[in-house]
Amino acid sequence: MSSNGTGFGEPGEGSAIEAYGVGKKYRRGWALRDCSFRLPAGRICGLVGPNGAGKTTLLNIAAHLLEPTAGSLRVFGAAPESKEANHRTAFLAQEKPLFRRFTVAETLRMGGELNPGWDQRAAESIVRAGNVPLDAKIGTLSGGQRTRVAFALAFGKRPDLLLLDEPMSDLDPLVRHEMMGTVMAEAAEHGTTVLMSTHMVSELEDVCDYLLVIADGGLRLAGEVDELLAAHTLLNGARRDGDGVPAALAPHTIVESRTSGRQITALVRPDGPIDGDWQADSPNLEELLLAYLRSPQAPPLITPSAQASDRAVAKAVAA
Numbered sequence: 001m002s003s004n005g006t007g008f009g010e011p012g013e014g015s016a017i018e019a020y021g022v023g024k025k026y027r028r029g030w031a032l033r034d035c036s037f038r039l040p041a042g043r044i045c046g047l048v049g050p051n052g053a054g055k056t057t058l059l060n061i062a063a064h065l066l067e068p069t070a071g072s073l074r075v076f077g078a079a080p081e082s083k084e085a086n087h088r089t090a091f092l093a094q095e096k097p098l099f100r101r102f103t104v105a106e107t108l109r110m111g112g113e114l115n116p117g118w119d120q121r122a123a124e125s126i127v128r129a130g131n132v133p134l135d136a137k138i139g140t141l142s143g144g145q146r147t148r149v150a151f152a153l154a155f156g157k158r159p160d161l162l163l164l165d166e167p168m169s170d171l172d173p174l175v176r177h178e179m180m181g182t183v184m185a186e187a188a189e190h191g192t193t194v195l196m197s198t199h200m201v202s203e204l205e206d207v208c209d210y211l212l213v214i215a216d217g218g219l220r221l222a223g224e225v226d227e228l229l230a231a232h233t234l235l236n237g238a239r240r241d242g243d244g245v246p247a248a249l250a251p252h253t254i255v256e257s258r259t260s261g262r263q264i265t266a267l268v269r270p271d272g273p274i275d276g277d278w279q280a281d282s283p284n285l286e287e288l289l290l291a292y293l294r295s296p297q298a299p300p301l302i303t304p305s306a307q308a309s310d311r312a313v314a315k316a317v318a319a
């Protein structure tokens with residue numbers, strides 16, 4: 001093991017997660033393939049992709065609930081199975097594994113007994129904000145109330161890395177908004193890194209400053225939201241009969257082009273000035289995400305801060 005704890009002799013400092021060629025194969029085939037990226041510490045990162053893209057698989061590998069079939073992953077420079085990574089990570093899964101016969105208070109007490117850095121005040125305040133009675137049995141709570149208790153368990157642990165797998169899907173819009181606020185306040189106050197899978201792309205823009213997009217088990221986009229947006233231009237122009245993609249766009253990377261009547265709309269990664277009569281706008285996050293989700297064949301874009309070191313990837317894949 002190298003002195004920096006990554007095992008690869010590469011700088012691990014400043015990274016919450018580094019994935020080197022991570023792959024997972026189930027009996028039906030590869031769910032995740034050649035996934036290499038870096039998530040810098042302190043970011044709130046959206047993990048986006050269509051159903052079955054491999055988001056849960058990736059989160060499970062980071063939380064050490066699954067072993068990768070290929071490659072490896074580090075959490076703060078340590079193996080996910082290590083005590084250190086375990087102490088620093090909290091995972092809120094789609095299914096909330098709570099004991100139905102425990103009361104809410106007993107559930108939080110158990111959280112305290114299992115976690116050395118437990119913050120009872122933070123956990124209780126999340127439960128109280130939803131008026132969930134501390135003496136109620138978990139089995140008698142609504143789905144949304146159970147989710148709130150699971151959030152309280154995750155936050156009470158005071159993690160450095162919070163892994164959230166579609167955590168808000170059973171919350172009503174007001175509670176979802178409140179929980180998002182709690183996630184952001186937590187991250188701002190304690191520098192917590194958050195990796196959160198979600199299908200609610202319209203809600204990401206206000207919350208996330210980092211993004212991972214996966215489709216068909218492969219990484220499509222990774223990096224700072226601002227940089228990813230700045231790398232793209234949304235073009236609108238008139239379409240001439242018989243036109244496919246206009247030749248003027250050939251020098252650029254075309255993520256998606258769509259025609260509607262006599263209009264053509266294209267999301268491109270410009271490589272220099274764009275010729276032709278176009279109305280050019282900056283895409284918003286939802287437009288960017290939807291274009292990549294509709295076009296899984298578009299070439300991936302990984303910004304420099306999200307790139308895992310080539311040498312570490314080569315070593316992990318060869319191991």
Ligand SMILES: Nc1ncnc2c1ncn2[C@@H]1O[C@H](COP(=O)(O)OP(=O)(O)OP(=O)(O)O)[C@@H](O)[C@H]1O
Binds near residue numbers: 030031050
């Ligand atoms: N235990 C398993 N055994 C076999 N195949 C699995 C298993 N778990 C997941 N898969 C398959 O791996 C692929 C990725 O699944 P995963 O749950 O990671 O996707 P996801 O992006 O989280 O999807 P969703 O948005 O629907 O939650 C899917 O094709 C899924 O059917």
